[in-house]
Amino acid sequence: MEIKIIMLVLFFASMTVVGVYARKHSSSVDGFVLGGRKAGPWLTAFAYGTSYFSAVVFVGYAGQFGWKYGLSSTWIGIGNALIGSLLAWVILGRRTRVMSQHLKTRTMPEFFEKRYGNKGLKLAASAIVFCFLIPYTASIYNGLSRLFGMAFHIPYTYCVVAMAVFTGVYVILGGYMATAINDLIQGIIMLAGIVAVILAVLKGQGGFLEAVKQLSELSSDIPVTLGQKGAFASFFGPDPVNLAGVVILTSLGTWGLPQMVGKFYAIKDEKSINTGTVISTLFAVIVAGGCYFLGGFGRLFDGSEIRSKTGEVIFDSVIPHMLSSLPDVLIGIVVVLVLSASMSTLASLVLTSSSTLTLDFLKESIWKEMSEKKQVLTMQICIVLFIGISVVFALHPPAFIAQMMGISWGALAGAFLAPFLYGLYWKRVTVQGVWAGFLSGVGFTVGNLFVPVIPSPINAGAFAMILGLVLVPAVSLLTKKPEKSQVDAIFSCYEETVVITKKRSLEP
Template identity: 75%
Template sequence: MMIKVILLVIFFAVMVAVGIYSRKHAMSVDGFVLGGRSVGPWLTAFAYGTSYFSAVVFVGYAGQFGWKYGLASTWIGIGNAVIGSLMAWVVLGRRTKVMTQYLNSKTMPDFFGSRYGSKPLKIAASAIVFVFLVPYTASIYNGLSRLFEMAFHIPYAWCVIGMAVFTGIYVILGGYMATAINDFIQGIIMLAGIIVVIAAVLNGQGGFLEAVGRMAEIPSDVEITLGQPGAFTSFFGPDPGNLLGVVILTSLGTWGLPQMIGKFYAIKDEKSINTGTVISTVFAIVVSGGCYFLGGFARLFDAPAIYDEAGAVVYDSIIPHMLSALPDILIGIVVVLVLSASMSTLASLVLTSSSTLTLDFLKDNLLKEMSEKRQVRTMQVLVIFFIAVSVFIALDPPTFIAQLMGISWGALAGAFLAPFLYGLYWKGTTRAGVWASFIVGVGITVVNMFMPFIESSINAGAAAMVAGLIVVPVVSLITPKLSREKTDAIFSCYEEKVTITKKRSLEQN
């Protein structure tokens, strides 16, 4: 117990120290929200990765999908690395940086308002962010608290409150820069921790080959495989269709999440984008691939501890049960690992929520005159507010984590992904197309919550994203176009001439 406590004390002390160190970067709005748009590749890549993966992935998704799909759940991690990280950086990174800097946009709703010349779009987007980021924030505490209860026997409520307080302290003190530096430290912990944990768990099962052999003997309970053994070690697992839905939601979804896209606003230069692409992809392969690979062995840990009183599997209990037999030092590492993942994501979410509400809703609408200092102070107060709301929800959460995350990701990515992507590349995107995407993305998710027509909230989220990608161009082709002059002026930012070194390009005059 002493080892675990010491690790936690050191961890929290470092987080707070970074917040104090970063105070000088958080005096202006640009500094508090985007770190002055001068964040280097390592900090940006780790900020992207640690915001991506939290306790929701490590505890909720890895346990649930490892149990359902076996070793094929590793495909989710591969999809996260290739689509959610590599392709996101390649397709969105440079264009997002250039256009948002030209428009002087600090948030995603701000981008919609400036790109499409519509204040109502900006307000609607900020409302969607406000409503749907909160349940995602609440889901983070749930997974973390289960590990704390296993390791320290601390009541759930105290785990939630403790994590919220320390996250709030360093976000309020240092803003984006404190979050980015802490994300880097937390990311190092996550990388090392997941490798150690996988090795320890497999060693406890007699090694990799022994564990795979035992998994191959387990008959599947999915109807399409007729209960034949070997399904949980097959290439695409026992249920490829639903597995694909999870890959789409958790991978393509990042393209429309404001807390993820915001990392591209803050990046420093061309070199940072190229280097950050590689770092972010490797990070995702190790962390996400490692989490789902570990979860793929969930069936080997079938025990009464993972079932509720009605005999149903409690997915959020699977990973904590897998880790409960590890030595104390490894349990301490796991707790710090998941704490790192959770606090980094929580910090990113509350910073995104507070900046969006302040800059896109309160400023110029309810509060006409807001000085630079007052905007920063308002965001700091709203950080406290959002953390408090998420704690309130987390103290009485829904049945399991994946439900919360699926709803949040589905609504946000379903509404924002298509109009943001098309807005960066296609001059023909119209306001009506953006409104259609907002309505379809949120509509599919919300209607499915109350009148389920798609069995899984995760598949509903994936459907919302695909629907948006279809709806935006269709509606845009039949609705009034934006001013050609204004659109050409916006896209001219990509044609601006710059001078670079021979190290970056071998082109001759």
Template identity: 65%
Template sequence: MAIKIIFLVVFFAVMIGIGIMTRKKANSVEGFVLGGRNAGPWLTAFGYGTSYFSAVVFIGYAGQFGWKYGVASTWIGIGNAVIGSLLAWIILGRRTRVMTKHLNSKTMPDFFGKRFDSKALRVAAALISFIFLIPYTSSVYNGLSRLFNMAFNIDYKVCIIVMAALTCVYVILGGYMATVVNDLVQGIIMLFGITAVIATVLNNNGGFLSALTTLSQSESDLPVTAGMQGAFTSFFGPDPLNLFGVIILTSLGTWGLPQMVGKFYAIKDEKSVKAGTIISTIFAFIVAGGCYFLGGFARLYEGNPAIYKDDGSVMYDSIIPTMLENLPTILVGVVIVLVLSASMSTLSSLVLTSSSTVTLDLIEQIKPKKNEDKKKREKTQLVTMRLLLVFFIAVSVLLSLNPPTFIAQLMGYSWGALAGAFLAPFLWGLYWKKTTKLSVWVCFIFGVGFTVANMFLKFIASPINAGAVTMVAGLIIVPLVSLITPKLAKDKVDGIFSCYDEKVTVEKKYSLPENAPADEA
């Protein structure tokens, strides 16, 4: 117990220390929200990765999908790395940084408002973010309950209150830079932690080959496996179609999440884009791939009463903690810090995004304009963001302390609504001049409407698959509606896209000159 407590005390001390060290970077709105657009590759890449993977993934999703799909759930982690990280950086990274800087846009709703010349779009996007980021924030705590009960035998409510309070302190102190510097530290812990946990769990089950052999002999849930032998060790698992839906939601979904895309706003330079792409992808392969690979061996524990409810159904959130029960004490301490790191990094990114969006894109847009000087106005905005940050954390804690019965599904609904509404308009808005304002409205309405309707009517049983449908449909809706609706003024759109045509000078090691003469023999 002493070792575990020491791990926690050191961890929390480092977090607060970083908040104090970076507080000078948060004296302006752009500094507080984007770190002055001066984040290097390591900070941006780890900020992106740690915001991506929370305790929901490590405890909830890894256990649930590992139980359902076996080792084929590793494909989810691979999809997260290739689609959610590599392609996201390649397709969105540079263009997002260039256009948002050109438009002086600080948030995703701000981008929609300025790109499509619509204050109403900006307010609508802010409302969608506010409504669906709160339940997402609450879901971050869910993965902690059984882990802390296993490690400390204490009520997890104490843990989430302490975690929320400490996150609140360092984000209020240092804003974006405190968040990404802490993300770097937390990301390193996650990399080492997941590697050590996988090695130890497999060793406890006789090694990789022995564990795989035992898993292949599982005969439980025959309706799921359709009578297949060794379904849980097969290449695509027992249910490839639903597995594909999970990959789409958890991978493509990041392209439309405000807290994820916002990391691209703050990239420092071209070198940071290229290095960040590589670092972020490797991080996702190790952390996401490792989490789902570990979860793939969940069926090895199917006889353990700790993972079942009284009615005999499986408690997915208890699977990973049960796998970790027999780890050495020091490794349990590492796992606790690992899950806290994953949770606090995601939590800090979410509440910073929520508070800045509501302040800049909602309150500032609907309140009466006053003739106050810029310095005074910025000071007011900073105070408002910090107060709202406390509010969002308090609300998420209250929801987590008394969670509704469907809280475990809220992450799927939140991702579906946010990415379903934002992904397609943002992507097409970056690349296609002919994207129209009305197409964005239609996508907003469809993404949110479809998700909410499915929550109650359940015409698609899985919220994961429903979210995947909204995202893919949005990519089709936006161009189709744009072809038949009024275009924005050509000169205005040309002015927005002119940022991509500006000439820059780079060193030859980053770009070869065109028509360069060949060297003489």
């Protein structure tokens, strides 16, 4: 217990020190929200990766989908790396940085307003961001608190409150730069921790080959396998169709999440894009791939500890139970690992929500003459507000972690992915097409809760994204073209001439 407490104290102390150090970068709005657009490749890449993966992945998703799909759940991590990281950086990174700077936008709702010339889009987008980041935040509290309960036997409520307080402290102190520096530190912990945990868990099962052998012997009496033997150790697992839905939601979904896309706004230079692409992809392979690979062995740890009184599996307890028998030092590493993942994601969420509420709603509709200093102060107050609401929500969670995250990602990415992606590449997108994307993403996700056309919130979220990708261009083509001169002026940023060295390009 002493070892675990010492590790936690050092972790929280380092976060606070970074928050104090980064205060000099947070005096202006650009500094507080984007770090002055001076984040280098390592900071940007780790900020992206650590915002992507949290306790939701390690505890909720790895536990639930590892149990359902066995080793094939590793495909989710591979999809996260290739689609959610590599392709996201290649397709969105440079264009987002160039256009957001050209339009002088600092948030995604502000991008929608200036890209499409409609203030209503900004207000609607800011409301969607604030409302649907709350269940995602609550799911992170939920996952981390279960692990804390296993390691320290601390009541759930105390875990949630303590985590909220420490996150609020360093974000309020240092803004984006504090979160970016802490993300780098936390990301290194995550990389080392996940490798150590996987090796320890497999060793406890007699090694990798023995664990796979045991997993392959499960199947005949489990309904999902349809009598197929070895399904949980197979290439695509017992249910490849639903597995594909999870891959789409957790991978393509990042393209439309404001807290993820916002990382591209803060990129420093061309080198940061190229290096950041490689770093974030490798980070995702190790962290996401490792989490789901570990979760794939969950069925080897079946027992009363992870089942309810009725015999149903409590998915959020699978990973904590798998780790409960590890040595204290490794449990301490696991706790710090998941704490790192969770607090970095939480910091990104609360910063995104507070900046959106302040810049896109309050300054736009209520307090139009807000000074620079008052904008920063208001964002800090909104951070406290958002954390407070999410804590209340976390203390009364309505569903499993994965379902809560699925609803949040489904609504946000379903609403924003298509309007944002097409807005970077296609001049023909209309305001009506964007509204269609907003309404279809939020409408389908929320409507599906009351009338479950698609029973799984995960698959419903994936469908909402695909629906937006179809509806936005369809409605745009059926409505009046946007003013050519205005659109040409927006896209002119991509045609500006820049001079670079031969080291960066072989072109004459």
